[in-house]
Amino acid sequence: MNLRSLLVTAALTAAVVGWAAVPLRAGFGIKLVVLLTAFAGVANLIQLGLAWWRGYENAGDLTGGRLAARLIAAARLPWAEAMTVGALVLEALHHARPWHTVLLGVALLGYLFAVHLTETGQHPAAVRPQLPLLAAGVGLLALAAGAAALPAATSGLASGLVRSIAIIAAVVAAGLALPTWTRRPSQHEPGQGQQQDR
Amino acid sequence: MTSPAVTSPASQPAAPSQPDQPAVHWRQVQWRLSRHAQRLLTLAIGGLLIAVITGRPVFAGLAAPPLLLLAAWRERRPAAIELKSGIGQRQLTEGQASAVSAELGGLDGHQAEVRLAAADGIQAGPVDTDGEGGYRLAYRPLRWGRRRVGTLEVLLTDPMYLAEGYLRLELPVINCQPMPAMPSGRIVLNRLPSRLGEHPARAAGEGSEFTGVREFVPGDRQRRINWPATSRLGTLQLNTFAAERAQNVVIIADVTADVGEQGLTSLDLTVRGAAGLIACYQAARDRVGLIMHAGTLSWIAPGLGQRHGYRLLDLLMSSTGGWDRSTGLTRLPRAALPPGALIVVFSPLLDYRLVESLRDLRERGFTVLVIDVLNAEPDAGRSKNGELTRRLWRLEQQAIRFSLTQIGIPVLHWDGKQSLDEPLAPYTKRTMVVRRG
Incomplete structure (x- = not known):
């Protein structure tokens, strides 16, 4: 640092x-x-x-x-x-x-x-390997903004579909994340590794 | 009177400092999301939730970059890694630098960060790495005693910093000897027991210190004839030399109290001073014994040799100290006190039982010298009577010291900052006269 x-x-x-x-x-x-x-x-x-x-x-x-x-x-x-x-x-x-x-x-x-x-x-420079993924993500973000700017996209079947996908994605992400968050160990938690002497 | 506890501190005395052989372990790693991944996940979930609640799809777009990054989550991670570690020397002296060596294997491309979570009384130093999985973690014990070094903590991270693995290894206990306050001079009694040693005695003998010239008598060694004196006086004259004797020294360490500034408490000074005198007299081939005056009494009778020295140091460090009201011991054991021994006492003189023991020793004809290691006073507080109480306490302490001086026990004050030579100077310059009763 x-x-x-x-x-x-x-x-x-x-x-x-x-x-x-x-x-x-x-x-x-x-x-x-x-x-x-x-x-x-x-x-x-x-x-x-x-x-x-x-x-x-x-x-x-x-x-x-x-x-x-x-x-x-x-x-x-x-x-x-x-x-x-x-x-x-x-x-x-x-x-x-x-x-x-x-x-x-x-x-x-x-x-x-x-x-x-x-x-x-x-x-x-350590972030360099992640730059392509970041660029792709920012591109998707720009697409989302563009879609939101279109007046037709805010109503109708397509909009409902997008909302449904977003809800499913949110539920899946929360389902994946919550167990990890609840089992989040503190920094000073004693290790429980088993010792196997050679 | 409660019978004293005889302590044999170590049937196998501590060996001199030997490097500890590194041990190889396979340790399981506990993996979890890294802080970075948790933050990215927060942004993704927050964006998606707000998009759903507000019906604004642009917020769902906010979740795209973090989700793409989290998609790089690596499934293959080592469940256990090879950890080879050693703590260097197990026998150290206060303030002596040492290092824990650690070598990691089976990392499978993950980055590792190794640190030492030092235990109480241990100061962790910088971590050096050789770039090939080997680490050297410096540490330094700050205070004497048997103490834990601490815990070796290893943090593994994957190349994308999305997951981190954590493992700990408890390091073994080290034996930290006190930094001996070794005086350069020694107190030597004028009457020494007839045991071969290195101190010149009054009696004539086969030593190397010249004492005088006398007339030759048949049977004397011819090589000792003093030819200048012979030619001057006309009769054969012979050089005479002082006999060389060893003395018995018994050190009494009063560990009933531990008061004063941290690092220079009465217990610290007692242990350092006693360790210094043990080393000093052992170097002069004297027989040294040790009595630990605590809640229970432990002792080792005077003896010789390096092995005996380690036993004394072990006893010195094994005492937990403390004061026990139930034990009213005022007479020290005869077995630990050979006749004619020099007795050096390190004490803050706060325990009346020890003061009574010293009076008893003096009445038994021993030569006793007290090194006062008390460098603290009770807090007067803010009450009106606090200062008055402290003055009374001071007067009481002065009275104790005065009464000991009056019966022929010198009381020398040592603050631990100056060399032990300074308070001992009046007694190391010449032999100390033994006075009976």
Whole structure:
């Protein structure tokens, strides 16, 4: 992990939250979601920053902001995931604007990769093998935006078919993901590997 | 009086530091989704759910890139990997650097990250890798005692960072000896038992230290004739030399209390000082014994040799310390105290039973020297009477030390930061006079 990747993550955090929030509409709900999303983004940055600053354990007394930072780091909550969901909810609270959503999706992907690179301390070149898949995915995203922009696609048989496929895909994805999430081990869980001496 | 517990600390004394042979294990790996994959999955599920709820297909499009990336999920992963690990030396000294070696095999193209989760009292250092699956994880024990090194943790990741495997290996226990506070000088009594050793005694003998010249008598060795004196006086004169004797030294380590600044507690100083004196007197071929004064009493009678030295160190480290009100032991065992022995006591002098034992030893005619390792005071607190109570405590401590000095037991203070030579200096410069009763 280095400072540059941390700064890039910070910039992308600001970009994602800002892009999802604009135009900032009146209403308690939207403001609350903006606040929570921004908080999750900042908390994730603190978590990454504290991991980068290895000496924080011996950094003297625990007062004020330092105590809060340590509590956030100790909580080990999935702040990046929370920010992702917050940004999606924020976008959904606005009127339909397909190309705006596409750009948000691209920014979110960039954000998730930036967090990953910051966490693992890898060079951005490590993402190169995944670029074709990413390009294909962004292409599909652009197609979805284009389809959404067509007036006829929002009603009729084709639209119903797309919705049905989306529902099935969502159910399948959730069915695959939920068992993994519920069995998610903590980082310090003792290993249960069997020892087999040669 | 409770009968003292005789402890034979080790039938097989600890051997000198031997490198530990690396052990080979096949370890099962627990695989799970990586943090990166979890985040991608969150984006995919979030996008799909919002698309369904709001009826906006563009959100379903948001799920496409992460789902495509997750489709690269690799099914073939090693269920177990070969892990060859060793902890270097099992016998270390406080602060001595060592390293855990680890070698991984059967990774099947996965990347590995190895780290040492150090146990209490162990400081983990940097991890070096040789680029061929071999790792060297440096560590350093910070405090003496038998302690766990920690856990070797291996994190495996697939090339796309979608799955990560985790395994742990508990590392064995090491024997960390205290850093001996070894003085350069030794306290030597003026009366030594007639046992061959290295300290020059008052009696004439076959040593190497010149004591004087006397007239030759038949039967003397001719090679010792002092020719300058013979030519000056006109009669045959002979050089005389001091006999070389060994002394018995018994070290009493009071481990009933452990007070003071971390790293320099009374127990730390007691153990380091005792280890230093054991090494110091063993180097001079003296017979050294050890009495551990704790809730129960353990001792090893004076003896010689390297093996005996390891037994003493084992006993020194085996004591858990602590204070037991039930044992009212005020007389130390005769078996551990040969007549005419020098007795050096490391103690914070907080246990009245030990003070009574020292008085008893002095009455029995032993030469006793106390090294006071107390460097802490009770917290006065914020109460009005706190400071007054502390002053009373100080006066009581001074009274204990004064009473010992009055009966001929010198009490020297050692803070652990300076060399042990400094407090011992008045007694190492010349022989210590034995006073009976």
